[in-house]
Amino acid sequence: GAVVSQHPSRVICKSGTSVKIECRSLDFQATTMFWYRQFPKQSLMLMATSNEGSKATYEQGVEKDKFLINHASLTLSTLTVTSAHPEDSSFYICSAREGTGGIYGYTFGSGTRLTVV
Amino acid sequence: AQSVTQPDIHITVSEGASLELRCNYSYGATPYLFWYVQSPGQGLQLLLKYFSGDTLVQGIKGFEAEFKRSQSSFNLRKPSVHWSDAAEYFCVYSNSNSGYALNFGKGTSLLVTP
Numbered sequence: 001g002a003v004v005s006q007h008p009s010r011v012i013c014k015s016g017t018s019v020k021i022e023c024r025s026l027d028f029q030a031t032t033m034f035w036y037r038q039f040p041k042q043s044l045m046l047m048a049t050s051n052e053g054s055k056a057t058y059e060q061g062v063e064k065d066k067f068l069i070n071h072a073s074l075t076l077s078t079l080t081v082t083s084a085h086p087e088d089s090s091f092y093i094c095s096a097r098e099g100t101g102g103i104y105g106y107t108f109g110s111g112t113r114l115t116v117v
Numbered sequence: 118a119q120s121v122t123q124p125d126i127h128i129t130v131s132e133g134a135s136l137e138l139r140c141n142y143s144y145g146a147t148p149y150l151f152w153y154v155q156s157p158g159q160g161l162q163l164l165l166k167y168f169s170g171d172t173l174v175q176g177i178k179g180f181e182a183e184f185k186r187s188q189s190s191f192n193l194r195k196p197s198v199h200w201s202d203a204a205e206y207f208c209v210y211s212n213s214n215s216g217y218a219l220n221f222g223k224g225t226s227l228l229v230t231p
Contacts, residue, residue, distance in 0.1 A: 034218050043207060044161075044221040057216065093161070095219065106219055108161040 002028050004096045006109025013084055013116055021079045021112045023094030029074035030096035035067075038091040038111075050077055084116045119148060121208045121222040129228040130198050138193040138225050140208030150191045151209040151219065152182055167191065178202070203229045
């Protein structure tokens with residue numbers, strides 16, 4: 001089946017530094033990738049949608065200059081949290097989809113636990 | 118705006134008992150609907166999905182869901198719950214307006230007692 005690898009699984013960084021999270025589709029070409037964040041005991045909140053070769057579309061309230069998303073190839077998308085602060089500490093999850101329509105399957109990465117100290 | 122509502126934040130059932138988790142959607146047209154489960158350390162897993170056609174959908178692990186347009190509901194059911202079913206369950210929708218991104222309900226936490 002389709003596999004999405006997300007790396008790193010855990011990261012601790014100092015306040016003010018930047019952190020990059022990678023999301024790779026291992027056995028399929030991901031036309032579209034999605035990034036979510038999940039606070040403890042809460043649901044997944046969609047942050048942005050990225051299509052290969054295009055600028056990401058951010059959800060309302062998500063700062064695009066803080067959460068930089070790059071989807072330069074059909075198998076790799078990255079999320080960079082710039083100038084991280086403790087309030088950015090969260091669980092970040094990526095999802096990849098092979099096509100652009102709703103009938104295609106979605107594959108989730110295993111998530112990245114970010115702690116900003 | 119389209120959304121899904123999961124009225125129950127927590128549900129506790131006894132092992133072996135039946136289970137029904139509620140989900141209501143609000144949208145003019147039929148959305149694509151999903152149920153996902155999230156267990157600690159195991160990530161998100163798709164239980165089942167509904168796009169069109171037969172309104173009773175069978176999923177993995179003995180789960181099923183029924184799409185009821187008249188009630189705007191897509192409730193998840195299982196006839197006999199196992200202790201390993203304890204997890205967080207999310208009702209999810211997608212549609213063309215959001216580029217078919219998956220949008221998650223707030224979730225229902227299931228506790229299974231002996």
